[in-house]
Amino acid sequence: MKKVMSNKLMIALYILPALLLIGVLIYVPLVLTGYYGLMKWDGIGDMTFIGLENYMEAIKDEDFWSSASHSFLLAVFSTLSLAIYLIISLILASKIKGSDILRKIYLIPMLLSSVAIAQLWIKVYNPINGMLNSLLMTLGVDNPPAWLAEPDIVLYAIFIPILWQYAGFYILIYYAALKNIPETLIEAARIDGATAWQIAYKIKLPLIMGVVKVTIVLAIVGSLKYFDLIFVMTGGGPNGASEVMASYMYKLAFASYDFGYGSAIGFLLLVITLIVTVIIQKLTESKDELQY
Amino acid sequence: MxxxxxxxxxxxxxxxxxxxxxxxxxxxxxxxxxxxxxxxDDSTVINFMHQWTEGSSAKQNKLVNDIISAFEKENPGVKVEQEVLSAEQYKDKLKVLAASNELPDVGQAWPGGWLKPYAEGNKFASFDDILDDEFRNKFAGGTLESFEVEGKTYGLPEEINITGIFYNKAIFEENGVEVPTTLAELKNVATVLKDNGVTPIALGNKDRWTGSIWYMYLADRIAGPDTIENAVNRTGTFEDPGLIEAAAQIQELVGQGAFIKGTNGMTNLEAENMFMNGLTAMYLTASWSLPNFTTNEDTPQEFKDNVGYFKFPTVEGGKGDIDSFVGGTAGVFVAEKSEVKEEAKQFAKFFVEKLAESSLQDAGIIPAMKLDTESLDLPPLVSQMLGDLANASDITLFADNIMTAQPAQVHLDMIQSLFGGNVTPEEFVEAHEEALSNNE
Structure with a gap:
């Protein structure tokens, strides 16, 4: 093994397949997208070079910024919800009865495909015979809202299934991290008279801080580029009320036949996500990582 | 180092x-x-891409297969290979293929805003060389014209769809209401139904083109058939008082609760299901729903017995008449860069001609060619609609068939806002006028 690792040629050979794939499938299209953004192109006919016009237009485009604000709102909500997942995992990881079953139950939404989840929630939100409104009406609410049709509500109505969809994933990550903490530390703390709250807050949390940071980045980046449920459940409607950056990009490129402008939006989406990622990493940087 | x-x-x-x-x-x-x-060397292969999948449109799919084998029999040495995709996939894939000049030899096409970039990008071949007078005259009026871009015909129409309001006779009877012929009567029917606890009209406006048909009809009935067309081709303006009035009428209907609740969040399919399950009294749809309403074995007989259809009501004092319809066409194209262009055009011609002969009886598609319906044994609802089509005074194309892609998107989004009550009728037409003039 040592011999292999010291041979530079071997290293190169082993990382090559992955590097090639990622290059061809991700980096080349990325550069192309940025390039198409410089063109006036309907996606079918000839391209004309128009310089940065698309990008300038995007910066002035109110619809783009409103979709961006929706994406950021989702990022805020998914980051806040991490706290709930953390509490759930802390409970699951402390030896309570049935934690095994509960963990699996939480994980199930992650096993469903996005489209299935969307169909499920469309049924739940159906204004006339949906589960939610039927429940509200039996509880005496006379005129429950049409969740996916009202511009003021629709965004939050979609956030719920999005957060629900990923809950299991984050709970699983936290759970695994918490299980990794050596039992001896907890025992020592308990002998010293620490309460359950103190153990969780002063010992467990600092020890899994590295994982928490990773999940924050995942949640924010995932939210900024989010697409699937929104596309299936409302298509960004009514009239852009639930549009996010990725669905706006799709709409421009494939529905409005404005491939150049759509590409420019796609590239801006990448730039925004990159900037945010760097900022988060800077903010959560700490010099001394705790060790077990 | x-x-x-x-x-x-x-x-x-x-x-x-x-x-x-x-x-x-x-x-x-x-x-x-x-x-x-x-x-x-030994055989010519024509690639044919379409979206009549076996799963979603079994009858159409079988018909296509029959036509292809008939064509191969008549033209030995020519083979037609099919690629079948679902609707949205088809449109997306075609765009990608067009960009890389790898279009199939023959494929399905739609007129207007969909067709324009392909025609202008020189991706589709013009059919003008095979459209002699005899062939031209076989098509129903207006259908061939819908595939014209700058005087050249880039598609052969194969089907035509007109829309009308379908209603549940049993619900109408129970509530003692008659088929409305004017907008005022329609509003009355809606009020009576609403008071009796029945949702009057199913509409899935998440899909947006559904609500657009309601608007196009009202615009036609109030402002006459040419006003929208002129506004789109920029010889007129969208800020026409008639077009504002049409928008105001939509909001009145919404205001009195004529449409299903939460229509902006509901798909057309959901709306159709509600109508077919007797949950609503009326539903505006196109003739493509006819097979589902009349011959489909999975549709309950009770519904088939109860479903009726009437023409969109007129508006008192409006310029449009009741025999004018909102509808659309679909057709086939031949790729400009095709290596077997001549054979492909022959196949396209054969295809639309054969389809016209049997599509109505076998698949419930109204062909774009003139036909003799006397000899056919058709469900009454189908003959009624066909008769009305034959006597149609005018056919206004679907909004996204007459507008190019960008204004069409603005129109569709504004339709949602209009039904949702988020814009005033004035703002609604202003947004259209702006989008149309930006697109000139």
Whole structure:
């Protein structure tokens, strides 16, 4: 093994397949997208070079910024919800009865495909015979809202299934991290008279801080580029009320036949996500990582 | 020093591999071309891409297969190979293929805003050379014209769809209401139904084109058939008092609760299901729903017995008449860069002609050619609609058939806002006027 690792040629050979794939499938299209953004192109006919016009237009485009604000709102909500997942995992990881079953139950939404989840929630939100409104009406609410049709509500109505969809994933990550903490530390703390709250807050949390940071980045980046449920459940409607950056990009490129402008939006989406990622990493940087 | 060396090694290997990969794909495409040309020595292959999948449109799919085998029988040495995709996939894939000049020889096409970029990008072949007077005259009025871009015909229409309001006779009877012929009567019917606890009209406006048909009809009935067309081709304006009034009427209907609740969040399919399950009294749809309403074995007999249809009511004092319809066409194209263009055009011609002969009886599609319906044994609802089509005074095309893609998107989004009560009728027409004039 040592011999292999010291041979530079071997290293190169082993990382090559992955590097090639990622290059061809991700980096080349990325550069192309940025390039198409410089063109006036309907996606079918000839391209004309128009310089940065698309990008300038995007910066002035109110619809783009409103979709961006929706994406950021989702990022805020998914980051806040991490706290709930953390509490759930802390409970699951402390030896309570049935934690095994509960963990699996939480994980199930992650096993469903996005489209299935969307169909499920469309049924739940159906204004006339949906589960939610039927429940509200039996509880005496006379005129429950049409969740996916009202511009003021629709965004939050979609956030719920999005957060629900990923809950299991984050709970699983936290759970695994918490299980990794050596039992001896907890025992020592308990002998010293620490309460359950103190153990969780002063010992467990600092020890899994590295994982928490990773999940924050995942949640924010995932939210900024989010697409699937929104596309299936409302298509960004009514009239852009639930549009996010990725669905706006799709709409421009494939529905409005404005491939150049759509590409420019796609590239801006990448730039925004990159900037945010760097900022988060800077903010959560700490010099001394705790060790077990 | 060592890391530097490592990097340069990686770089060299990478470059080498990219070059190899490049050669590889060149080799591939070369051999593919060889394959094609050796094929054409003994037989010509026409690639035909369409969206009549076996799953979602079984009858249409069978019909297409029958036509293809008939064509292959008549033209020995010519083979037609199909690629079948679902609706949205088809449209997306076609765009990608067009950009890389790899369009299928023959494929399905839609008029207006959909067709324009393909025609202007020189991707589709014009049919003017095979459209002699005899062939031209076979098509129903207006259908061929819908595929014209700058005087050239880029598609052969195969089907035509007109819309009307379908209603549940049993619900109408129970509530003692009659078929409305004017907007005022329609509003009355809606009020009575609403008071009796029945949702009057099913509408799935998440899909947006559904609500657009309601608007197009009201615009036609109030402002006459030419006003929208003129606004779109910029000889007129969208800020016409009639078009504002049509928008105001939509909001009145919404205000009195004529449409299903939460229509902006509901798909057309959901709306159709509600109507077919007797949950609503009326539903505006196109003739493509006829097979589902009349011959589909899965549809309950009770519904088939109860479903009726009436023409969109007129508006008192409006310029439109009741015999004018909102509808659309669909057709086939031949790729400009096709290597078998002549054969492909012959196939396209054969296809639309054959389809016209049997599509109505076998698949419930109204063909775009003039036909003699006397000899056919059709469900009453179908004959009624066909009769009305034959006597139609005018056909206004669907909004996204007459507008180009960008204003069409603005229109569709504004339709949602209009039904949602988020814009005033004035703002609604202003947004259209702005989008249309920006697009000139």
């Amino acid at each position: 060592n890391t530097k060396k490592a990097f340069s090694t990686i770089f060299v290997v990478l470059v080498a591999l990219f070059l190899l990969a490049g050669c590889g794909s060149n080799g591939d495409s070369a051999s593919k071309n060889d394959g094609a040309s050796s094929d054409s």
